[in-house]
Amino acid sequence: MKAYLLFALKRFIQLVAVVFCGCSIAFLVAHLSPISPVDTIIMQVTGRSASSPEAIKTLRAVLTEEFGLNVPLWQQYLNFIRHLFVLDFGPALIAFPTPAMNLVMLALPWTFGLLLVATVITWTVGNIAGGLAGYFQNSRLLKAFGIVAIGIQPIPYYIVAFLLVIIFGFLWPVLPISGGFAMDVAEGWTLQFALSVIYYSILPASALIIVGIGTWFLGMRALVSNIITEDYVTYAELAGVRQGRIVGSYVIRNALVPQLTALALTLGSIFSGTVITEQVFTYPGLGSLLVRAVNGGDTGVVLAISCISIMSVASAIFIIDLLHPLIDPRVRSE
Amino acid sequence: MTDILTVEDLKAYYLMNYFGVNREVRAVDGISMSIARNEIYGIAGESSSGKTSLIKVLAAATRPPLKIVGGSALYHFKSGDIDIAKASERELEAIRWRNLSYIMQGSMSVLNPLRKVGRIFEDFAARPLGLSGGAFRQRVVEHLERLKLSPQLLNAYPHELSGGMRQRVTIGLATVCNPEFIIADEPTTALDVVVQKDVLSLVKRLQTEFGSSIVFVTHDMAVHASIADRVGIIYAGRLVEEAPTRTLFAAPKHPYTAHLVASLPRIGDTGQRPALEGRPPSLANPPAGCRFHPRCPLALDKCKTEVPPLELVAPGQRSACWRWADVRPIVPAPAKVAEAVR
């Protein structure tokens, strides 16, 4: 038990380091901008109506202080870090003066839910199918599946999402292609709402699943092809152990361990894929928010989304790392 | 019938086709022998002599590219006869682990690292024994205790056990159903001598207490000397000599055996040993005639073209050499052994 706690502590330190570095990079990139948010607002205000120069100067001073831009860069950085701890990213430009964080928190559950469901389905179904394909190498059905997977796997998220929009938006409109839930259903913890959410998430989730399943299938199949040559599998086979037991507990179970590691490594890109898919389906998650923010020139929100996504992905990796010793007894004794 | 296994002209080749190149490696090329009940038969030979392939055939463990291309290997179990070379998968399943079991080379990795030892026992032995639950566990515990292994092992994971312990657990696993025939492939390689001694005495007890017949494969002649009743020497896919252990060591009747036996150091021995020139032939393209002739100090012209048959040359001793009568031990056997043989 003590070893496990030590292990968890090490991983936690790594988590903190990742979040820190990632957010710092985001901060640095954000402040490369030649355009300051203050100027953007001033431009918007002066574009709408004429204002006296004194009013503009006061506005500029107030805004500069509001955005914390009246101090040198390193001090801005320190402020940023301080605010990071309380998750304060300043006001959002696109919904001034609502704090950027609020907008993010509204959108986060949608993205999180979609990501979680889609990833769990993709990972388990893809791996099991791949495992069977790797073991029963002569099965026609599984070989066909493999060829389909090779064809689909390299297609980027965007294109699959787009194709789904075309098919279900224009050719066969049976599923909703935009929004998170029906417009005439009230938000809340009701069954009606829940069903509506599920109904509206079918297409975006399908896009994620279609793209992701190929990768896991092919990876697992390759992994299993190697595992079946291992001594303990050969031994069990020639000892006459029941085939179901071999496929389940000797082959797939052993292959899932590296696949779990792989999941941790690819979470970053799965997250990116989710963001893009959301944008295509106008799903009310971080993706749509991000595009709105970029188009609105809102550094605060973009920075907030970047930092929150870094934190989320890093935390998810942390959790997966913690799961590792539980499924692989060899790691436990390290 | 006192024989438990009769092998007749068994042939098994590796048939490979890769990048347009066809290769046929004749790993087992016409082997005939028989093994009696309750005997320990040792198989010796260099690496890539074909002995592991022979074992795989006898254990019904052939997988592509290895394929049985001729001959037969007939087992006479109490439950009935079965020819490995021709049996169907269903028939084989009936005898696997129950009548015939196999201790594989490389015990380090034959146990599933993610499964507890107890569960592994269940996977392997519950079906052949026809037991489950409490009765099964009881049987396993009894068996382990007879082998002087602690039942605590059942709760451990394989990586928590030392190499020697794992090997003993593997032996326990292979014998829990009390099979009539056990094949052991290099079970003591990669173990230190102390553990080796333990494992060997365990194997010996399998024969005396359980009544199993054991085929034991190893290149280590010292191991054969300590527990085998009879020893067969394989060279380049063929059986070249077979004799009771003492006879083989004291009075070998094949030049290759003479050199093998001489490789064992003896207490008080200070002389130099002559080494055999050359290397074992490639099994894809073996020499014509007697396969040993390129390296043999006694080779005649006849040996280059005619294959010497494996014949009885002394009571219980077979040799495949035209000049068997001229073979002398390179280092004389210790007096006691020579006396016992005569």
Added chain:
Amino acid sequence: MFSVLRDLIRYNAEFAIGLVLVGLVILFSLLSFVSPVDPTAVSRVAPDMAPSLDYIFGTNSRGQDMFWQLAFAFRNTLTFGLTVAFFSRIIAIAVGLLAGYLGGWIDRSLMFVTDIFVAIPIFPILILFYFVLKTNANGLSLALLMACFGWPYDARLIRSVALGLRYREFSRQALFAGMSPVKIMFEEHLPYVMPIIFSTALANMIWSIGLEVTLAVLGFTNLNIPTVGTTLYWANNHSALVVGTWWWIAVPVAIVVILFVGLFLLAVSLNEYIDPRSRLRRMGA
């Protein structure tokens, strides 16, 4: 080396198909060097014309010939992919070899940094990058930024190979014989590392091109440079599907899929070729 290629082409179907697919796309993009058309010009030909003998890939709503447009687009996209792959290989090799060979605290700190980069989702950072630089973000700077994120996974791979090689007998013998470590690295070890570098470079290309397409489609790159992504962006912008100019989207998507499938097949078959265990498995009667 050529005999290896010849063997692969002759006996490995995946490799051959992959090579053909990728080759087709490369040839197509090379045509852009002899193009009579300036890719940034608009309203040059009649717009919205379906594919025909005159215009093999049709024309788009901006009045451009799709054939030459796409030739340029793919040239730019491929160059982009190659640039990212090249620079990220350099970083991956440097980090991987240093960590593998030198070990100790250098190894630990490099791996720490690597793990950090693995965990950071690149997408928000790329968007931030575009966001702050707007139209000043050109292909090269984007490529360099992506190269900074595309190396961690492969660095780990190279490191484990380096670790293995370091302890192999022939390395120690060479060292003992007086060969300098650098010479050992280049002459003895590089042949082991090169195949891995190639196949990871291919996978890297798929990744970087996919990401570029995604960013461009959302409108987050310099839209005046013709690339596959910007083509799709403009198609969307002009509501290509609604208007009926389906070829504006279909043709680039089809070619991109061909490219990706080709790269993927190449990477997979190279991987399988390198792995000695899979070679043994493929023998059989």
